Amino acid sequence: MAIEANYLGMRIVLDEHEVENVEYFRHCAAHDFRLQACRACSLVRYPPGTACPWCACPDSHWVSVDGRGSVHSYTQVHQAIQPAFKALAPYLVLLVELDTQKGKPTEHEALRIVGNLTRSDGTLAPAELAQKVGVGTRVRMVFCDIAPGLSLPQWTIDETAPQASPWRYPGL
Numbered sequence: 001m002a003i004e005a006n007y008l009g010m011r012i013v014l015d016e017h018e019v020e021n022v023e024y025f026r027h028c029a030a031h032d033f034r035l036q037a038c039r040a041c042s043l044v045r046y047p048p049g050t051a052c053p054w055c056a057c058p059d060s061h062w063v064s065v066d067g068r069g070s071v072h073s074y075t076q077v078h079q080a081i082q083p084a085f086k087a088l089a090p091y092l093v094l095l096v097e098l099d100t101q102k103g104k105p106t107e108h109e110a111l112r113i114v115g116n117l118t119r120s121d122g123t124l125a126p127a128e129l130a131q132k133v134g135v136g137t138r139v140r141m142v143f144c145d146i147a148p149g150l151s152l153p154q155w156t157i158d159e160t161a162p163q164a165s166p167w168r169y170p171g172l
């Protein structure tokens with residue numbers, strides 16, 4: 001069954017033929033972060049897909065993954081392209097490297113998940129909170145409920161983790 005929702009004035013449609021995405025977001029709606037693990041090589045993958053990107057095996061199963069990691073990179077958006085985000089700029093888009101499977105299958109690889117920086121309640125973080133976040137910030141996943149059956153995985157500062165000074169682009 002397709003999933004439809006309205007998020008910040010934008011229509012979101014998740015087509016039922018996108019089998020892996022529908023399953024991924026079905027787990028997200030239950031606030032359960034799950035990814036596919038390959039039945040042949042056991043590696044977990046993201047984004048959801050039909051076959052393992054490392055060994056091409058089509059068989060997988062969904063496993064619970066700890067939604068904690070460090071900011072690997074970020075973009076601070078000052079000029080929102082989407083009108084819905086205009087009032088929320090500047091805001092952060094984070095690329096978060098999970099602790100799970102870090103350095104596998106090679107030392108340069110990891111599971112890296114995109115999301116916005118939010119407060120702990122899943123609402124987009126204000127500029128003063130965004131200023132505290134940069135490369136290396138420890139974050140944890142939160143789920144933002146936007147419609148019945150649809151929640152977006154987002155990132156908030158992990159208040160239980162020790163935080164070193166993050167790297168931020170100089171001058172901004």
Ligand SMILES: [Zn+2]
Nearest residue numbers: 038041052055
């Ligand atoms: Zn595999």
